[in-house]
Amino acid sequence: MRFNLIILFSLMLLVSCGEYGNPFVDDFNEVKIKSQTKYSANPETSSLEYKIYEKYFNESGELGSVLYFDKNSNKVAESQFEYSYNTKNELYIKYDGSGDTLSITNKNFKLNDQGQVLSIEVYSNGELKERSDLEYNNNGNISAEKVIGNDGLIHEKKYEYNYNHKGDLELIFTRDEKSGEIIQKDSLVYSSNKLEMISYNREGKISHIHQLNYDENGLIIKEQLINANEKVIELYIYQYTFY
Secondary structure, three states: OOOOOOOOHHHHHHHOOOOOOOOOOOOOOOOOEEEEEEEEEOOOOOOEEEEEEEEEEOOOOOEEEEEEEOOOOOEEEEEEEEEEOOEEEEEEEEEOOOOOEEEEEEEEEEEOOOOOEEEEEEEEOOEEEEEEEEEEOOOOOEEEEEEEEOOOOEEEEEEEEEEOOOOOEEEEEEEEOOOOOEEEEEEEEEEOOEEEEEEEOOOOOEEEEEEEEEOOOOOEEEEEEEEOOOOEEEEEEEEEEEO
């Protein structure tokens, strides 16, 4: 099987936090997910501590809404999604401790015919705050990212990839567009429904390991953040309901 994993790096938050490309299944329609719940768990005992979010999907597999919670199970934010041809719109509402609205943000995603995000426009109170433009390579991975702020400043990064002879993604390099310097290197290791992304700092030393475990349907069931001393410092458990 060819692992065609799409890593979004800092852009993971732009695809609704936690939606990772899945390297272990070819058919994403094997199961119809109704909801996905992410919990923070104790790294030592694996016991669930608190709910981080609840995601709800329609029967077509589209993400409809996300509810976010604090450590006391209070709803602190929510996202509502709408879809039309080659566009996705997200309405993000943030709440205070009393449940009153603190802020409202709109994100407009422009997609190509393959469903890849080409640009994201972020609006707050009707004002354009930021625009991101993305480019992809022939394997479907992001090759360039340009972020334009409302102050006119432009931040650009380029991503370079190494694939093995089977076409599996193995190395990712993040390069500063202006200096050309490699600012991050990530190595991917696949084994028995487990994916590890090993991140290195500018000195070439391991900074952390991001580990994902999948079930037989290719759904994430456990996520761990491991420090350079091989200690699990964050643990997350995923649970699902199905149509």
